[in-house]
Amino acid sequence: MSIRTPNLFAYRELIAALAWKNIVVRYKQAYLGLLWAVIKPVMLMLIFTLVKSFVGIETGDIPYPILTFAALMPWIFFQESASEGVNSITANTALIKKIYFPREVFPLTAMVTKLVELAISFVILAALMAYYQMMPTIHALWVPLIILYTMLVALTISFFGSALNVYYRDVAQALPVLLSLAMYASPVIYPLSLVKTKLIDEQAAGEWSNTLYTIYNINPLAGIIDSFQKCLLQGVAPDFTSLLPGVITTLVLLFLSYLYFKKAENWFADII
Amino acid sequence: MSPVIEVKNLTKEYNLGTVTSAKDTLRHTLAKLRGKNTWHRENFKALDDINFSVEKGEVIGIIGHNGAGKSTLLKHLANITKPTSGEVVVRGSVAPLIEVGAGINPELTGRENIFLNGAILGIPKNVIRDKVNSIIEFSELEKFIDTPVKRYSSGMQVKLGFSIATSMDAEILIIDEVLAVGDLAFQRKCFNRMEELIHQQGRTVLLVSHNIRQVERMCSRVILLNQGKILQDGESHSTCDQFYQINNKVISNQNNSNTKRISTSGEVTVEKIDIIDGNNQPTESITEGSTLKIRIKFTLNNALQTPEFHIGTHTTDFIYLTGESTALLKEDFKLSAGTHEIEQHITSYPLVPGSYGIRMAVIDQKGRVLFYGENLHFFNVTAKTSDSPLQDELRLIASDVTWKGLLQNQQKNQPTEN
Structure with missing residues (x-):
């Protein structure tokens, strides 16, 4: 079976125009405009900080608010890119049925839209870092790569999910539930170091401890969030042992997901 | 030179009925695994073994009754859907006019929509920037161009859509009944614009319309579709005539049905x-x-x-x-x-x-x-x-008339000509 990958670079203007439309349309009649994009992570950060003061989560030498904010940034970017991506084909029924351009444009556009919102969150993060007097180091240069990797993870879900959603709208219904579960399986509220201490150092699950830690890291978000925090807040290089299982999973699944998308896209206009 | 459009044995089938739920799909697939086929779906052939080719510069009309397969055919040419079997080869850039205003977003202003739709139709941004004034001028919406489209009247939206859609440059134009937009004066303007587009630089045009007179006038060749098959493909006048005859037959068939x-x-x-x-x-x-x-x-x-x-x-x-x-x-x-x-x-x-x-x-x-x-x-x-x-x-009535003036002159001229 052969799939032809279109030259998506040729469609950069279209992706830019559609992403711009998404942003303009979303915030046009909103007084606070783009500020809404950062209100969600900021609110969650405040709530988590409040909860943390009751239950106590070991965070090392990094203040909890900034640690959780740095976790929420990639998490929310991933979560919203994936859910927007999954809905992107069905949300553009009119275009799908009338005009041809590569259908990959829709999930990609959903992600570019979220990238803009992520960029705004960086302003808040910078302010928090200044408040806690943290200086970024050379390792901050890893951040673009980490974001690119997050995009690939989100695309893996978007391609498969959006194509399947054309046939079964159950996908779009189930996804928010699954994603909110996934948040607890990712080091958002608690840091990865906590999991590592429990499993590797304390061997809390007996002989299964090391295997369990690897399984935990199959979730690409574990590596992503941990690396994001390490590179920006601690100023050290990413922990590749926590990244590797997720990277392998993502690359395999991304290929399969894209294959399914390309196979299904021929019938989008007929089924949608 | 090879033809710009080649359609070979194109067949398109649709399943009748709704898309089955995930539960049904699972049930049928399980039954299939056990060797029983429980999958009974009726097929409908929207296009049935269509063959034709189009040379560069031809202006072709596609006519037929509702459901004859005209729009399905265009969808294949525009690459929106894929054939069940057969092949469609299109050489050159295709500009779809399949429906005016498909990409218009009500929240954006007229001007913003021009840029957005330009991108959707694949027109480079700098080209749109050059054209934006002429598009606005054609649409007659100068006063409202910076107002969100959701506050436009439906006629204004259609005018905007038409103005954008006809502003692009493509080697192959596909037009599906878009001329009947706006008020009479604007329709006239659209009609002229279409003719201008069609006859410009030897462009290849495919025009689908129920307005047979217009098709007959604008096209050099007409394809008549009936129930997914090509009934006639040839010179426009005779093909349109054939269509009228079918029309009459359909109506006289109603003698047999209970329409009394x-x-x-x-x-x-x-x-x-x-x-x-x-x-x-x-x-x-x-x-x-x-x-x-x-x-x-x-x-x-x-x-x-x-x-x-x-x-x-x-x-x-x-x-x-x-x-x-x-x-x-x-x-x-x-x-x-x-x-x-x-x-x-x-x-x-x-x-x-x-x-x-x-x-x-x-x-x-x-x-x-x-x-x-x-x-x-x-x-x-x-x-x-x-x-x-x-x-x-x-006309409605065929009246018996005699002419005066012209014929006398002709008779006078005849002896000298012979």
């Missing part, structure tokens, strides 16, 4: 209605301007003293054309119970080629309506000559 509108007291039953020709034989059609003979056979339950018969014709959309009554005879007669026949002759039936229906009323002496029916029978009027220069949509 009858209200009756039960005292009169119409047995049979025939149009009869010169040899006193029943026929389906008469020639334009010849005698129309309607013969109606009916049964009376009771004897009637001087009932009034009113017989007339109407178009298929119930415009009453003729209608004459036996009351004008001013003669007394008596009809016994039983079957009778009555004929009405119209010496020169003046209507243009097309399909017409027959209506009849029977009224007794006291003015009580015993029977009234429309659509009782259909017949066709056919053209006198096959190469009639006149468009039937442009």
Whole structure:
């Protein structure tokens, strides 16, 4: 079976125009405009900080608010890119049925839209870092790569999910539930170091401890969030042992997901 | 040079019914694994073994009834959907005009929509920037261009959509019934714009429309589709003629279906209605301007003293054309119970080629309506000559005229020419 990958670079203007439309349309009649994009992570950060003061989560030498904010940034970017991506084909029924351009444009556009919102969150993060007097180091240069990797993870879900959603709208219904579960399986509220201490150092699950830690890291978000925090807040290089299982999973699944998308896209206009 | 569009054995099938739920899909797949096929879906062939090719610079019309497969064909050419079997090769950039305003977003302003739609249609940003003023000017929306489209009237939205859609440069244009937009003045403008686009730089154009006259005028070649098959592919006039004939056939087939509108007291039953020709034989059609003979056979339950018969014709959309009554005879007669026949002759039936229906009323002496029916029978009027220069949509009545002036000059000139 052969799939032809279109030259998506040729469609950069279209992706830019559609992403711009998404942003303009979303915030046009909103007084606070783009500020809404950062209100969600900021609110969650405040709530988590409040909860943390009751239950106590070991965070090392990094203040909890900034640690959780740095976790929420990639998490929310991933979560919203994936859910927007999954809905992107069905949300553009009119275009799908009338005009041809590569259908990959829709999930990609959903992600570019979220990238803009992520960029705004960086302003808040910078302010928090200044408040806690943290200086970024050379390792901050890893951040673009980490974001690119997050995009690939989100695309893996978007391609498969959006194509399947054309046939079964159950996908779009189930996804928010699954994603909110996934948040607890990712080091958002608690840091990865906590999991590592429990499993590797304390061997809390007996002989299964090391295997369990690897399984935990199959979730690409574990590596992503941990690396994001390490590179920006601690100023050290990413922990590749926590990244590797997720990277392998993502690359395999991304290929399969894209294959399914390309196979299904021929019938989008007929089924949608 | 190879043709710009090649369609080979194109077949497209659709499943009838709704998309099955995940549960059903699972159930059927499991059954299939056990070797039983529980999957019974009816297929519908929207396109059935279509073959044609288009050379660069041709202007081709695609006509046919609703559901003949015209839009499905265009969707394949525009790469929106894929064939079930067969092949579609398109060489060159295709600009779809499949529907005006497909990409218009109501939240954005007119100007923003021009840029967005430009991108959707694949027009580079700098090209749009150059064209934006001429697009706004054409749309006649200068005053409203920075207002969100959601506050536009529907006519204004359509004008904007048309202006954007016709601003692009592509080697192959696909147009699906987009001309009928806006008010009459704007329609005229659109029409001119389309002609300009079509005849510009030897562009290849595919035009789908129900306006046969327009297709005949604009296209050099017409493809007639019927139930997913190409019925005729050739010179536009003869193909359009063929389409008219099919149209008439469809309508006369309604003679067999139950489209009659009858209200009756039960005292009169119409047995049979025939149009009869010169040899006193029943026929389906008469020639334009010849005698129309309607013969109606009916049964009376009771004897009637001087009932009034009113017989007339109407178009298929119930415009009453003729209608004459036996009351004008001013003669007394008596009809016994039983079957009778009555004929009405119209010496020169003046209507243009097309399909017409027959209506009849029977009224007794006291003015009580015993029977009234429309659509009782259909017949066709056919053209006198096959190469009639006149468009039937442009007239309703074929009148018998004589010309003066021109012919005398011609006669004067004739001897010198010979």
